[in-house]
Amino acid sequence: MQKLNDKWVLLGGEPTFWCPGCRQLHRFHVNKPSPDTGARWTWDGNIDAPTFSPSLLYPGKCHLFIWEGWIRFLGDCQHELADQIVGVPDLPDWVLEGE
Template sequence: MSKVVLVDEETGEYWFYCPGCECNHRFWAGNKSSCVPNWDFNGDADKPTISPSHRVIGGNEHGRTVCHSFIKDGQIQYLNDCTHQLTGQTVRMEDFNI
Protein backbone atom coordinates (compact mmCIF):
# COMPACT_ATOMS: atom_id res chain seq x y z
CA MET A 1 0.00 0.00 0.00
CA SER A 2 1.13 3.56 -0.65
CA LYS A 3 1.79 6.19 2.00
CA VAL A 4 1.07 9.01 -0.46
CA VAL A 5 -1.40 9.04 -3.34
CA LEU A 6 -1.40 11.21 -6.44
CA VAL A 7 -4.90 12.67 -6.65
CA ASP A 8 -4.43 15.14 -9.50
CA GLU A 9 -1.79 14.41 -12.11
CA GLU A 10 -2.25 17.76 -13.85
CA THR A 11 -1.48 19.81 -10.73
CA GLY A 12 0.84 17.27 -9.04
CA GLU A 13 -1.36 17.12 -5.93
CA TYR A 14 -0.62 14.29 -3.47
CA TRP A 15 -2.39 13.31 -0.26
CA PHE A 16 -1.19 11.51 2.86
CA TYR A 17 -2.81 10.62 6.16
CA CYS A 18 -1.64 12.51 9.25
CA PRO A 19 -2.17 10.53 12.46
CA GLY A 20 -1.49 13.65 14.54
CA CYS A 21 -4.39 15.55 12.99
CA GLU A 22 -6.38 12.40 12.21
CA CYS A 23 -7.07 13.66 8.69
CA ASN A 24 -5.47 13.91 5.26
CA HIS A 25 -2.92 16.55 4.28
CA ARG A 26 -1.80 17.43 0.79
CA PHE A 27 1.28 18.67 -0.99
CA TRP A 28 2.19 19.46 -4.57
CA ALA A 29 5.22 18.24 -6.47
CA GLY A 30 6.08 19.02 -10.07
CA ASN A 31 3.39 21.69 -10.46
CA LYS A 32 4.51 24.35 -12.89
CA SER A 33 1.91 26.84 -11.64
CA SER A 34 2.96 29.56 -9.25
CA CYS A 35 -0.46 29.43 -7.55
CA VAL A 36 0.51 26.67 -5.10
CA PRO A 37 3.74 25.80 -3.30
CA ASN A 38 5.87 22.95 -4.63
CA TRP A 39 7.79 20.41 -2.60
CA ASP A 40 10.68 18.26 -3.72
CA PHE A 41 9.44 14.66 -3.68
CA ASN A 42 11.58 11.56 -4.12
CA GLY A 43 8.73 9.82 -6.02
CA ASP A 44 8.64 6.81 -3.66
CA ALA A 45 5.02 6.28 -2.58
CA ASP A 46 6.04 3.69 0.05
CA LYS A 47 8.96 5.59 1.63
CA PRO A 48 8.26 9.19 0.66
CA THR A 49 10.61 12.04 1.40
CA ILE A 50 9.48 15.59 0.75
CA SER A 51 11.24 18.85 1.40
CA PRO A 52 11.16 21.42 2.73
CA SER A 53 9.07 20.84 5.85
CA HIS A 54 5.29 20.54 5.61
CA ARG A 55 3.19 22.96 7.65
CA VAL A 56 -0.60 23.09 7.92
CA ILE A 57 -2.34 25.86 9.86
CA GLY A 58 -6.02 25.56 10.59
CA GLY A 59 -8.52 25.88 13.35
CA ASN A 60 -11.32 24.17 15.16
CA GLU A 61 -13.66 24.81 18.07
CA HIS A 62 -10.61 24.90 20.40
CA GLY A 63 -8.75 27.58 18.42
CA ARG A 64 -5.77 27.67 16.08
CA THR A 65 -4.13 24.37 15.06
CA VAL A 66 -0.66 23.80 13.64
CA CYS A 67 0.83 20.65 12.16
CA HIS A 68 4.48 21.04 11.16
CA SER A 69 6.67 18.12 10.14
CA PHE A 70 9.46 16.69 8.07
CA ILE A 71 8.64 13.61 6.00
CA LYS A 72 11.68 11.41 5.46
CA ASP A 73 11.87 7.80 4.27
CA GLY A 74 8.23 7.12 5.10
CA GLN A 75 8.32 8.63 8.57
CA ILE A 76 6.76 11.82 9.87
CA GLN A 77 8.91 13.83 12.27
CA TYR A 78 6.56 16.21 14.06
CA LEU A 79 8.16 19.47 15.11
CA ASN A 80 7.70 21.22 18.43
CA ASP A 81 5.30 23.87 17.11
CA CYS A 82 2.58 21.25 16.47
CA THR A 83 -0.54 21.67 18.55
CA HIS A 84 -1.55 17.98 18.56
CA GLN A 85 -0.55 15.03 20.74
CA LEU A 86 2.31 13.82 18.48
CA THR A 87 4.41 16.98 18.79
CA GLY A 88 8.11 16.15 19.05
CA GLN A 89 7.61 12.52 17.99
CA THR A 90 8.58 10.56 14.88
CA VAL A 91 6.07 7.99 13.58
CA ARG A 92 5.85 5.70 10.55
CA MET A 93 3.43 6.88 7.92
CA GLU A 94 0.24 4.88 7.62
CA ASP A 95 -1.04 3.39 4.39
CA PHE A 96 -3.34 5.79 2.59
CA ASN A 97 -6.86 4.43 2.14
CA ILE A 98 -9.14 6.33 -0.17
Protein backbone atom coordinates in the same frame (compact mmCIF):
# COMPACT_ATOMS: atom_id res chain seq x y z
CA MET B 1 -7.76 9.97 -6.90
CA GLN B 2 -5.12 7.37 -7.76
CA LYS B 3 -3.90 4.87 -5.18
CA LEU B 4 -0.11 4.54 -5.06
CA ASN B 5 -0.04 2.08 -2.14
CA ASP B 6 -1.80 1.61 1.22
CA LYS B 7 -0.27 4.84 2.55
CA TRP B 8 -0.34 7.24 -0.40
CA VAL B 9 -2.76 8.45 -3.05
CA LEU B 10 -2.47 11.10 -5.72
CA LEU B 11 -5.14 13.71 -5.12
CA GLY B 12 -5.29 16.27 -7.89
CA GLY B 13 -2.04 14.69 -9.12
CA GLU B 14 -0.25 15.44 -5.84
CA PRO B 15 1.04 12.93 -3.21
CA THR B 16 -1.39 12.81 -0.29
CA PHE B 17 -1.25 10.92 3.03
CA TRP B 18 -3.23 10.54 6.26
CA CYS B 19 -1.83 12.66 9.09
CA PRO B 20 -2.29 10.74 12.35
CA GLY B 21 -1.88 13.94 14.38
CA CYS B 22 -4.52 16.03 12.62
CA ARG B 23 -6.58 13.02 11.59
CA GLN B 24 -6.99 14.38 8.08
CA LEU B 25 -5.38 14.22 4.66
CA HIS B 26 -2.30 16.32 3.95
CA ARG B 27 -1.00 16.95 0.42
CA PHE B 28 2.44 17.85 -0.95
CA HIS B 29 2.25 20.04 -4.05
CA VAL B 30 5.16 18.74 -6.11
CA ASN B 31 3.81 19.26 -9.63
CA LYS B 32 2.29 22.72 -9.30
CA PRO B 33 2.36 25.37 -6.57
CA SER B 34 -0.14 25.20 -3.74
CA PRO B 35 -3.17 27.35 -4.57
CA ASP B 36 -3.21 28.56 -0.95
CA THR B 37 0.42 29.54 -0.42
CA GLY B 38 2.24 29.18 -3.73
CA ALA B 39 4.60 26.71 -2.05
CA ARG B 40 6.03 23.76 -3.93
CA TRP B 41 7.89 20.73 -2.58
CA THR B 42 10.48 18.33 -3.93
CA TRP B 43 9.86 14.58 -3.79
CA ASP B 44 12.41 11.85 -4.35
CA GLY B 45 9.78 9.80 -6.26
CA ASN B 46 9.93 6.88 -3.82
CA ILE B 47 6.38 5.71 -3.01
CA ASP B 48 7.40 3.19 -0.34
CA ALA B 49 9.66 5.40 1.79
CA PRO B 50 9.35 8.93 0.38
CA THR B 51 11.26 12.05 1.30
CA PHE B 52 9.79 15.52 0.75
CA SER B 53 11.41 18.90 1.19
CA PRO B 54 10.96 21.43 2.70
CA SER B 55 8.74 20.88 5.73
CA LEU B 56 4.94 20.91 5.43
CA LEU B 57 3.20 23.56 7.53
CA TYR B 58 -0.47 23.95 8.32
CA PRO B 59 -0.22 27.17 10.38
CA GLY B 60 -1.45 26.87 13.94
CA LYS B 61 -2.10 23.17 13.51
CA CYS B 62 0.64 20.93 12.12
CA HIS B 63 4.28 21.17 11.05
CA LEU B 64 6.22 18.15 9.83
CA PHE B 65 8.92 16.63 7.68
CA ILE B 66 8.61 13.32 5.86
CA TRP B 67 11.96 11.62 5.44
CA GLU B 68 12.40 8.05 4.15
CA GLY B 69 8.78 7.23 5.01
CA TRP B 70 8.86 8.61 8.55
CA ILE B 71 6.91 11.62 9.77
CA ARG B 72 8.84 13.95 12.06
CA PHE B 73 6.35 16.21 13.80
CA LEU B 74 7.93 19.47 14.92
CA GLY B 75 7.43 21.15 18.29
CA ASP B 76 5.00 23.78 17.01
CA CYS B 77 2.35 21.15 16.18
CA GLN B 78 -0.88 21.70 18.08
CA HIS B 79 -1.67 18.00 18.56
CA GLU B 80 -0.46 15.12 20.72
CA LEU B 81 2.22 13.99 18.24
CA ALA B 82 4.32 17.18 18.52
CA ASP B 83 8.04 16.36 18.82
CA GLN B 84 7.50 12.72 17.82
CA ILE B 85 8.58 10.55 14.90
CA VAL B 86 6.08 8.02 13.53
CA GLY B 87 5.70 5.98 10.38
CA VAL B 88 3.29 7.13 7.70
CA PRO B 89 0.07 5.25 8.55
CA ASP B 90 -2.16 3.37 6.16
CA LEU B 91 -4.94 5.47 4.68
CA PRO B 92 -8.37 5.02 6.28
CA ASP B 93 -10.66 2.67 4.36
CA TRP B 94 -13.11 5.48 3.60
CA VAL B 95 -10.40 7.33 1.65
CA LEU B 96 -9.65 4.32 -0.53
CA GLU B 97 -13.35 3.55 -0.98
CA GLY B 98 -13.76 7.03 -2.46
CA GLU B 99 -11.47 6.25 -5.39
